[in-house]
Amino acid sequence: MRLLRYAPRLLQVLAILALLFLLPWWTLLASPTWPTSVLAAGTAVFVLAFLGLPTLMFLGHGPRQLDAAARAGDTLLGVTWVLFSWSVIGNIARPALLLAGVPNPTRARIVAVAVLVIALALVVYGVIEARRVPRVRTVEVAIPDLGPGLDGLRVAVIADTHFGPIDRKRWSEKVVEVVNGLNPEMACHVGDLADGSVARRRAQVDPLAGVRAELGKFYVVGNHEHFGEAPGWLSRMTELGWEPLVNRHRVVCRGGDRLVVAGTDDPAGAGKMPGHGPDLEAALAGADPEVPVLLLAHQPRQVAEAARLGVALQISGHTHGGQIWPFHYLVSIEQPVLAGLSRHGQRTQLYTSRGTGFWGPPLRVFAPSEITLLILRASDQGHAQPGHDNS
Structure with missing residues (x-):
């Protein structure tokens, strides 16, 4: 049967x-x-x-x-x-x-x-x-209502590292070197950290402890952690000095101005553990509505809820930019954006990383990986500046 x-x-x-x-x-x-x-x-x-x-x-x-x-x-x-x-x-x-x-x-x-x-x-x-170690993509993003004390805030973004069957410990160490060379004040990992258990993959993940960012290192789980061992990875990343944001937020301050940094869970977590599954309203509960929100959410399609609640900037991964051309046509059926900066609704912007690693086939064809440096700019207009690559 x-x-x-x-x-x-x-x-x-x-x-x-x-x-x-x-x-x-x-x-x-x-x-x-x-x-x-x-x-x-x-x-x-x-x-x-x-x-x-x-x-x-x-x-x-x-x-x-x-x-x-x-x-x-x-x-x-x-x-x-x-x-x-x-x-x-x-x-x-x-x-x-x-x-x-x-x-x-x-x-x-x-x-x-x-x-x-x-x-x-x-x-x-x-x-x-x-x-290869990913190229750096630098993107300036103008954020409405961002205080002048936060103008120029440097946010390093990695995503979709997918540490798995191929031992990439040395690659992981080199990624950390590149990230630290960007002198970020804040660092984010937006999910799909590893495929497999902590016991099997921790040697590849542990170099991430070396990332330096004085205002905080924040992490949200992706769908692949839920396929494997999400509680274990949340615990391990905490031990490595990263703060998991599972439907919660923190406030970072610089120069007397504030920014809400929130994280919401991946849809794959729904029903698996108490408090998991995406809940952006819970993530923003208690946040000052006058302070702009930077949201970490693994999948770009979560931007619909972010736009409804007035999030200033969502950072996502998940798509890998298609990874192996022309697979991006299939990815586009499920996700609203493949890569880059886009606008949604009246005030919400979305940055979608092409990912730092790869999943499954160890190939990337016409979809290069990236380490992203987002530079936040204070602006009443919210016009985004184009990004550029620094190899």
Whole structure:
């Protein structure tokens, strides 16, 4: 009976996998009519990959949590997605070769070789881009009613570090070095800290204790902490000197002026523990309505509630900017913004980070990671200044 209950979902997953593998197989092998030996060898590789992907993902992300299997499965998933995406593009471009008078099988072989070369190049580029220390993106944001004493406040933002099966302890240490080099007065981590338990991932997370910010280091959980061990990560980040904001706020002061820094939980936390799940009204309870609010909320779609309650600036992550192009088209279905600064309602601005790390496939294609430095500016008009990258 349990198998029957999960059968529709299993069939859906198998159908998606079949599509992801069949189109590249047809584009690279079947359509070009290669010699029988090439077709047979290539087909064997595709069959092994088709069977291996769900097996590796189950071993890596299922009950056994085998990191080696997770690394292999995640990488295979990323390669498959890139091959599928460029197979679609290659087949769309095929009519141009037909109009140019290129006959088959030459036409199909040109498409196959082009797709393979581009896909392999993008996989190499994507791995390098994902594993590098992120570039710094500096963005000035004008905040209405921000007191002059807070003008120029420097806020360092990291998000979506997703410490997981790949040991990135040294990378974590380098991220801390970059953040401290920005001389932030406040630091924020807006969720999806790690995938897995504290016992398994703490060595990668612990370098974050070294972040320096005199006005405070604030943290909100993302959906992935709730998939794993949210209470453990809240406790561990507290031990590392970060203050978790789960539907609560703090007031920071500089130069005699105040800023409310609030945090709300991710929707994935709803019903899992008492006091969890997003509750922005609880987060702002008791806050002076005359003081502007900076809100940490993992998902950009939470900005609808922020705009309703007059939040000045929400900082989010979650989207990864799409991470592997053209996946951003699917992300855009669920989230109102992929990356950058945007305005919502009469007075609310949203900054969406592309994320500092990566999740799943260790690739970033046309969606570079970032460490963000937000510089808050006092302004009666609230016009945002454009951001710029400092590599």
